[in-house]
Amino acid sequence: MHVIPDKALNRRPALPARQQGAVAVIVALSLAGLIGIVGLALDLGKLFVAKSELQNSADACALAAARELTGANTNQLKLAAAAGIATGQRHQVLFQGEQVVVERVTFSDHLTGVYQSAFEGTGALGMRFVRCEVNRSEIANWFIQVLNLMPGVDIGDQRVAASAVASVVPGQTTCALPVGVCESGLATKDVGDWLEALLVPGAGLSGDFLWVRFDGQGARDLKDILTGPGQCDVPAANQPIESETGMNVGVYSAWNTRFGAYQGSYNENNAPPDYSGYAYTAKNWDSCQNASEDFFQKRGQFTPIQSPSRHPTGLRVLPPAGASSESVHRNQGADRRLAIVPIVDCGALAGSSHTTTIKSWACVLMLHPLDQNSDSDAFDGCSSGTGNRVFLEYLGQADAPDSPCASAGVVGGPGSVGPLVPALVR
Template identity: 30%
Template sequence: MSPITRISTPAARERGAIILTFAMMLLFLLGFAAIAMDLGRLFIVRTELQTALDSCALAAAQELDGQSTSITRALNAGVTAGNLNNVNLQSSTWDGQSKLAAGDISFKSASYTATTDPLAARYAQCQHTQPSVKTWLLPALAVVGGFATPNSVSGTAVATRASAQSACPVPVGLRGRNSTPPDYGFTVGEWVTIYGKNIGAGPGELGWYNLDGSTNASETTAELGTPGVCGVKVGDVLGTPGAQNSVDTAWNQRFGIYKNSDSAALSHPDLTGYAYTAYNWKNTVPQNAYSGTAAAGSATSAENFLAKRASFASFDNTGTSLTDGSNIVYGVTNKLNSFKSIATPGSTGDHAKYGFSRRLVIVPVLTSSSAVADFACMLMLAPMTGPSDDVQMEYRGNASATSSPCTTNGIAGGSAGPLVPVLVR
C-alpha cells in the first residue's frame, strides 16, 4: 500500500493565516480596550487627585499670614481640605490607599526657595502619589507584550495669596492721616477711635459708613451682622448713616456678649471675647494688643489677642460673668447693663464650639469724598457700651500686606485689598 500523501490546499493555508491574523487583531483589540478602560480610570483618578491637591494648596496658602503659627495652621488646613475630596472613582477612603498627610505639604519663600520658617512662608505646595490604582487589562497586556504598565498617578498644586477684586468689610470707614499707601500715616498696632456721635470720620479717625451707599442707620446694623455685605471695590462711594440705634448689639455679638434670647449658637462670636481698653492694657502707642506683651500695670489676666484666642478666653477671661468681665475691661461692673449673658470660655465652651474669626476685620480706607481708596486690616478691641458711644480698633496694616492676618472670600485679581488664596501652579 502506498503512503498517504497530504496535500496542503490554498484554502487550508488561508484558514491558518486567518487564525494568525485574528490572534494578532485580538491582541491589538485587547490593547485598545486596555487603553479605553484602564488608562481612562487612571485619567479619572489623576483628575480627582488634582482636585484634592488644589483644595489642599488653597486652604494651606490662606493660613500663610506671617505669624509664628502659620505653618502649623497651614498643614492642618491643607490636610483637612484635601482629604474632604473623594479619590479613585469617588472613593471616600481613596480605595484603601494612603490619603494626604502633613509630609505631602511643603512651603516656599517669596523667592520660591524651600522654607520651614512660618514668618517667611509665602507659597504652599501639595504633592502626592496615589499608588496601586486597580487596572484590569493592562497587566495582561504587559505579560503578552513584555513591557511595564502604569498603576499609579501623581499630582502637584501650588498656591499663594493675592489681592481680591472685591472685599467683605464691616460698615466702618478709616480716614487716612495722609494719602500715602500702604499705611496712610498709621502705625501697625496703634489704636484708632470711632467717635460714635460724629457723622463720618475726619483724618486719622474711624466712622460708621454704609457699604451699599445708603444713609439708613438700620442698614449699618444689618451690614455688621452675618453674613454682611461683600463685593465692595476700590472706587465705591459709601454712605454716611444717621444716629446709631442698635449697632452695639451686632458689634458685641462678635465678643460673645448677648441681649435677651440671643446666644452663641445663633449669633456666632469670635474665638475669644477678651477685650482691650486703656484700663486693662497699659501699653503705649503702638499698643499692639494683637501680639504684644502687656505692660506693667495691666490687668493680671491681660495677654495678647493671639494668646486669648488660643485659649478661647471669654469676655470674663476664664469666667462666665458679664459684670466681672466689665470690671476687668472698664474697672466698673455696670458698663454693659443692657446686655444679659456672655459666651462660655475654654476648649469645650461656646467660643470654641461656635466661634470663628470675627474680630479681625476688613475696613475700607476712604478719601475725603467717602470713596474707597484701599482696605485696612483692623482688630475690634472692646465691646460697645452703648450704640452712640466711642469704641476703638487696632490698625493691623494694609489688608494686602503679606503679613496681614485678615482674610476674605473673593476672586483674586485686584490691585488692592485683602489677600485671597490663588493657584499659581
C-alpha cells in the same frame, strides 16, 4: 490521447504542512494587540479622570488651608491643616466612587522654600504658602494587562498623585465691616497705632472712623452685618460709598458677639465669636498700641473675654451678657475680630454730603466690646477726650504681603489693591 479523469480535475492541491494553523496564530496575536491598544486608551482615560479628581481635591485643600494663613494666630498652621484636610476629603475619586484621602499638608514661608508639617508658636506666623498632596495607589487596569502575555511585558496596578500650592494675594473685592477709616487720620498713624472714634448712641461715630453703608447692603441693618460675615457685595477702590448717619438699635450687642459676649437672642450658633474674645483697653494695655501680637497669642490659646460685667478692662457690657468659654472659641470660633474696612475721604462728608470715595482697604483689629456706660474710664491715658469711645488697632493696608487680614473674594490681577484672598500659585 491521454484522458485525465474528472476526479483528478476536481482535486485541490494540498497545502504544505508548515502553513497549517498560521492564520489562527496571526489572528490571536492581532487580537491581543488590538485589545492592548483599546485597553491603553480606556485605562489611560481612567487614569486621566482619576488625576483630574485628585487635582480638584488638592486645589480645594490648598485654598481652604491658605485662608487660615493670616499671620494672626500662633496655631494657624494647625487650623490650616485641619481646614485643608476637611475640605479636600470631601471630594471623590475613581469616577466618584470613593473618598479622597489627603496624604500631606505642609507649609513654607516662600514658594520655593522648604515645606514642613504644621507646628505652633511664633515661627508659624511667617508661613504664607501651603501645599496639599493627595494620591491613589493600586488602581487596577481594565484591559492593558493583557499585554503581559507578551514576552518581557509586566504591567501592574497604577498610582496617580496630585498636588497644589496656595497663598493669599490681593483681590478685587471682599467682605468688609461697615466702618470707614478716614484717610486723613492715617497720615500720622503707623502700623500698630490705635484709631479712636466717639460713639454717640443714635448719632453714629465721629473721629478716625465712622459707620458706612455699602450699595449692596440694601435694607440690612448694621447689626445684621456685624453678626454675619460682613458686607460681601462691596464696591471696588475709587468707587463711591455712603456714610451711615445714625446707629441702629442693637449695634452694641451685635458688635459684642464677635468677642463672645452675648445678649438677647444672640449666641454662638447664630453669631459665632472670634477665636479669642480677650479685650484691650488702657486698663490692661496702657501703651495703647501694638496689642495685636498679644492677641495672636491669645488666639492660639482660645482665651475668652474677661468678666462680662465689670472686669479688668474697665468696661461694662450692659445688660448682663453671657460670656463664651474656651471650648466655644476652640470649636465654634472664626476669624471675626481681624476685619477689612474701606479707607475713605472723610473730608468729602463736610456739610450735608453723605457720599465719599473708597481710596483703598485697611486691616484693623477690633480691640474691645462696646460699652454702654458713657462714664467709663477704660481709655483714660489713651485719649484726652470725653464720652463713650471705641478703638481699633490699625494693622496696615489690607493688600500688604504681610497683612493678617484675609477673606473670601475674587483674585485680582497685577496691581490690584484689594484685600488678600486665597489663590492657587502652583
